[in-house]
Amino acid sequence: xxxxxxxxxxxxxxxxxxxxxxxxxxxxxxxxxxxxxxxxxxxxxxxxxxxxxxxxxxxxxxxxxxxxxxxxxxxxxxxxxxxxxxxxxxxxxxxxxxxxxxxxxxxxxxxxxxxxxxxxxxxxxxxxxxxxxxxxxxxxxxxxxxxxxxxxxxxxxxxxxxxxxxxxxxxxxxxxxxxxxxxxxxxxxxxxxxxxxxxxxxxxxxxxxxxxx
Amino acid sequence: xxxxxxxxxxxxxxxxxxxxxxxxxxxxxxxxxxxxxxxxxxxxxxxxxxxxxxxxxxxxxxxxxxxxxxxxxxxxxxxxxxxxxxxxxxxxxxxxxxxxxxxxxxxxxxxxxxxxxxxxxxxxxxxxxxxxxxxxxxxxxxxxxxxxxxxxxxxxxxxxxxxxxxxxxxxxxxxxxxxxxxxxxxxxxxxxxxxxxxxxxxxxxxxxxxxxx
DNA sequence: TAACGACCTAGCCAAATGGCTAGGTAACGG
DNA sequence: CCGTTACCTAGCCATTTGGCTAGGTCGTTA
Numbered sequence: 073x074x075x076x077x078x079x080x081x082x083x084x085x086x087x088x089x090x091x092x093x094x095x096x097x098x099x100x101x102x103x104x105x106x107x108x109x110x111x112x113x114x115x116x117x118x119x120x121x122x123x124x125x126x127x128x129x130x131x132x133x134x135x136x137x138x139x140x141x142x143x144x145x146x147x148x149x150x151x152x153x154x155x156x157x158x159x160x161x162x163x164x165x166x167x168x169x170x171x172x173x174x175x176x177x178x179x180x181x182x183x184x185x186x187x188x189x190x191x192x193x194x195x196x197x198x199x200x201x202x203x204x205x206x207x208x209x210x211x212x213x214x215x216x217x218x219x220x221x222x223x224x225x226x227x228x229x230x231x232x233x234x235x236x237x238x239x240x241x242x243x244x245x246x247x248x249x250x251x252x253x254x255x256x257x258x259x260x261x262x263x264x265x266x267x268x269x270x271x272x273x274x275x276x277x278x279x280x281x282x283x284x285x
Numbered sequence: 286x287x288x289x290x291x292x293x294x295x296x297x298x299x300x301x302x303x304x305x306x307x308x309x310x311x312x313x314x315x316x317x318x319x320x321x322x323x324x325x326x327x328x329x330x331x332x333x334x335x336x337x338x339x340x341x342x343x344x345x346x347x348x349x350x351x352x353x354x355x356x357x358x359x360x361x362x363x364x365x366x367x368x369x370x371x372x373x374x375x376x377x378x379x380x381x382x383x384x385x386x387x388x389x390x391x392x393x394x395x396x397x398x399x400x401x402x403x404x405x406x407x408x409x410x411x412x413x414x415x416x417x418x419x420x421x422x423x424x425x426x427x428x429x430x431x432x433x434x435x436x437x438x439x440x441x442x443x444x445x446x447x448x449x450x451x452x453x454x455x456x457x458x459x460x461x462x463x464x465x466x467x468x469x470x471x472x473x474x475x476x477x478x479x480x481x482x483x484x485x486x487x488x489x490x491x492x493x494x495x496x497x498x
Numbered sequence: 499t500a501a502c503g504a505c506c507t508a509g510c511c512a513a514a515t516g517g518c519t520a521g522g523t524a525a526c527g528g
Numbered sequence: 529c530c531g532t533t534a535c536c537t538a539g540c541c542a543t544t545t546g547g548c549t550a551g552g553t554c555g556t557t558a
Contacts, residue, residue, distance in 0.1 A: 087398065089301050092306070096301065185300065237486055239486065277490075
């Protein structure tokens with residue numbers, strides 16, 4: 073009995089999205105959703121267990137945003153035959169670039185995707201194409217155009233930015249973090265450079281847009 | 286022929302969410318999704334045409350975030366028998382409070398909602414209850430506890446904040462907006478007071494969290 | 499071992515910001 | 529007509545910030 077169905081695992085913490093995805097995909101008999109996951113660990117477990125053809129994943133499955141990227145990397149490394157399609161709520165250049173760098177085969181934005189694009193996208197991905205949703209391509213192009221590497225912020229830098237975002241001054245942040253004012257300024261200088269920002273308000277804005285706070 | 290079904294209109298720009306909602310709701314024969322809308326205007330049209338029992342709406346249906354609040358107000362004023370359930374992506378105290386003040390009968394957060402809570406929530410709303418999802422209640426309580434009114438930012442203040450968020454200085458913002466530096470500082474002072482912030486980074490963060498940018 | 503990255507600290511100075519007072523205009527609704 | 533709101537401008541001054549140079553430790557990795 074030949075099994076022509078594409079076996080799909082869905083990873084999303086949102087039940088509405090999971091049901092919607094399943095419903096849209098299963099309109100096409102060529103697709104079979106064989107498992108759903110709602111946490112990072114569950115994604116790994118599901119892929120381990122089922123070895124699906126396609127993993128559709130929302131990178132934001134918990135508190136730790138960067139964990140989603142690691143999951144993508146792990147899946148694509150350990151299961152080269154499993155294609156990974158990222159389905160994001162928001163568009164962030166850093167996240168897009170990182171996801172693709174770590175082996176994601178597609179990146180769609182939930183709000184922009186049309187019902188028929190999902191099926192087409194999955195088929196294209198299985199044919200070896202890389203599928204980028206509306207607006208995603210521009211981000212990638214922009215990222216390639218800029219010579220600057222996508223330097224990612226360190227944990228400490230993000231900590232400092234969180235304090236600044238709460239309205240704390242350099243001095244107040246220093247007290248709160250038990251380090252000197254110099255160090256606060258040091259981390260912010262580095263974060264500025266990495267983000268291409270020149271003012272704290274912009275640092276906070278970009279970090280927030282990247283889902284880092 | 287008695288029609289015992291609850292007639293529901295769904296308003297969400299995201300097709301996955303619409304399909305998911307419809308699928309979850311229609312597991313219960315007591316619910317009938319009679320229309321879907323993907324824009325603010327379409328919501329008004331659909332309510333005008335169908336006069337549904339329940340409107341399930343995501344407030345973010347376009348570029349203008351505050352427009353969603355106006356739609357809630359308009360629907361509850363003109364159709365007192367139509368219950369409004371807000372289904373939000375993110376939780377912002379200002380948006381929650383404003384939505385309820387304008388007549389919303391419930392407020393759930395997509396990521397937190399369980400499949401069975403949707404049906405229960407709709408029934409509760411129809412019984413005259415106000416349904417607040419996980420975490421939403423706390424926000425409301427917090428808002429009631431604070432003596433400060435929910436003063437909303439003016440269009441101009443939001444404009445200025447957007448410039449600041451892009452990393453522009455007072456002077457640069459003034460040039461970009463064709464007004465004096467004093468006016469930039471004036472709007473930011475007012476925004477600070479309204480948001481309870483004391484620094485531009487915090488203003489930007491709060492405004493972003495409230496979905497104003 | 500050497501190189502590297504992440505982390506921490508110090509000091510300098512020009513520029514930007516926060517917080518304030520004190521005015522002005524125009525539009526709208528009671 | 530009056531009050532309210534949004535909007536605009538000016539000036540003052542202490543504090544904060546941006547941008548820079550110039551060091552240091554620690555742990556990992558080549």
